[in-house]
Amino acid sequence: MAVTIKDVAKVANVAPSTVSRVIANSPRISEKTKERVREVMDQLGYHPNFIARSLASQSTRAIGLVMPSSTDVVFQNPFFPTVLTGLSEGAHSKQYALHMTTGKTEDEIFDGVVAMVQGGRVDGVVLLYSKVEDRVIAYLKERNFPFVVIGKPFKDDENTSYVDNDxxxxxxxxxxxxxxxxxxxxxxxxxxxxxxxxxxxxxxxxxxxxxxxxxxxxxxxxxxxxxxxxxxxxxxxxxxxxxxxxxxxxxxxxxxxxxxxxxxxxxxxxxxxxxxxxxxxxxxxxxxxxxxxxxxINIFDLGYQAAKSLIQIIENPNEPIKRIIVPFKIVTRYSCGHPKDYKEVLV
CATH class of the missing domain: 3.40.50.2300 (Response regulator)
Incomplete structure (x- = not known):
């Protein structure tokens, strides 16, 4: 028989409503109580039914990921697995799932975004690229749908939430x-x-x-x-x-x-x-x-900060525009040296 919220509440010696608030990570519940309830959930093997909760709250607790149109780049370049790891950890920390577009062309990508948004499949979107011309951003802004860009937007960056390096x-x-x-x-x-x-x-x-x-x-x-x-x-x-x-x-x-x-x-x-x-x-x-x-360029942090920022925007529609610049550093190794005709100038 499946474990219920009432079972968790009974063992943790709290009200069922408290268990629900712990699942939602409510700030009204103390960290000590959250820890006790989560331990009981693990002990009993209880897993929240997020689908049922989503229907009740009109929230999917899912983030849409919009990939570049070139699938060769996505699946061959190590940048993307690393940034996806950061996104996954940022989303998981707030108990959000990830939903990825799968189109191969720009038209298919756009259609996929429209399907995600109008189909109510996600609460917000992260674009894993920034293009000089992008109708996806125009569409999301037109619908006032929460989104964050990984990369500096080419246009209207002051009114667009993004995470990037300089x-x-x-x-x-x-x-x-x-x-x-x-x-x-x-x-x-x-x-x-x-x-x-x-x-x-x-x-x-x-x-x-x-x-x-x-x-x-x-x-x-x-x-x-x-x-x-x-x-x-x-x-x-x-x-x-x-x-x-x-x-x-x-x-x-x-x-x-x-x-x-x-x-x-x-x-x-x-x-x-x-x-x-x-x-x-x-x-x-x-x-x-x-x-x-x-x-x-701290790729993991680019993804983590993007997920974190988007969730803040989703959960608080009055959240201000976010422009996060992740620091970079040059790691010096052995691929650089003086040119062959280099002559050091002695001062």
Whole structure:
């Protein structure tokens, strides 16, 4: 026979209404009482019927996750499992479930979001990307539906809740790192220019070059998807130039792995011949040969903060707009060095 709230209340020596409030994590219940009731729930093997509770409260206690339209990127790039882990932990801490879109094209993604919202399947939505043009955001705003973006919105960011890094600053600082090593032929290998994260990192790269009086070469900028193959293709393009770069800012660790693979095939040594800095600092960066200097953007925290912020908005419609900037740090490893013709200036 299934264990009920009344069974839990009897063993915990509290009222059934107290058990219900503990399940809802009500602030009206003391932490001591919550702990006692939860211990009894575990002891008796009681699991709340969230479906029944949702019908009664008109709440699904579920968060919708909107993925990028390119499934290759989602399932190949380590960024997404890490950010999903953060989202999952943030949602689980407030007893919310996750509901993921499964479309392969932008139209399918949009239709999936409409189905989630109009079908009452979720209480709010997290977008795991930020695009220059995105009708999903326009739709959610039109319906006044709770949502949070992982990434800085391209438009109306002051009126949109989001969680992001300062990608402009990060792009600028990694480029300055290479300039300080003596490089003045620095390439940028980025993702799709429809993604705001690519635009922000590219602008930071360009700003660092201008500040240092280094001429910006359009041929040194290559953009594609955040995939290993994209990094390989970019290297072929860049090293075919009359004056190939001596250093590369690569906007993603998976792309950087492709860069390393192609350079190794071509017999070009890192960092002796070419220096590389990358972004995300996933396990790939540490295990690459040589290990990559990479920007740690705290991917887990991006997901955790997004889930936490969205739940606050769901549970309090008067919650102010949230603009959370997660700090980053450059993790220096062995993929950067001085250019071959570097001569130290003695002061």
């Amino acid at each position: 990608n402009f600053k990060a792009g600028k600082e990694v480029t300055e790192h290479l300039i300080q090593l003596g490089h003045d032929r620095i390439a940028f290998i980025g993702g799709n220019l429809d993604l705001v994260v690519t635009v922000e990192r590219l602008l930071g790269y360009e700003k660092a070059l201008r500040n240092s009086g280094i001429h910006l070469e359009d041929n040194y900028i290559v953009n594609d998807e955040f995939l290993r193959e994209s990094g390989q293709d970019a290297v072929e393009v860049l090293l075919s130039l009359d004056q190939p770069p001596t250093a590369m800012v690569v906007a993603d660790d998976l792309m950087a792995l492709g860069v390393l693979n192609k350079l190794d095939e071509m017999g070009i040594a890192v960092p002796q011949d070419v220096s590389i800095v990358s972004f995300n600092n996933v396990l790939i960066a540490e295990m690459a040969r040589p290990p990559l200097t990479s920007v740690d």
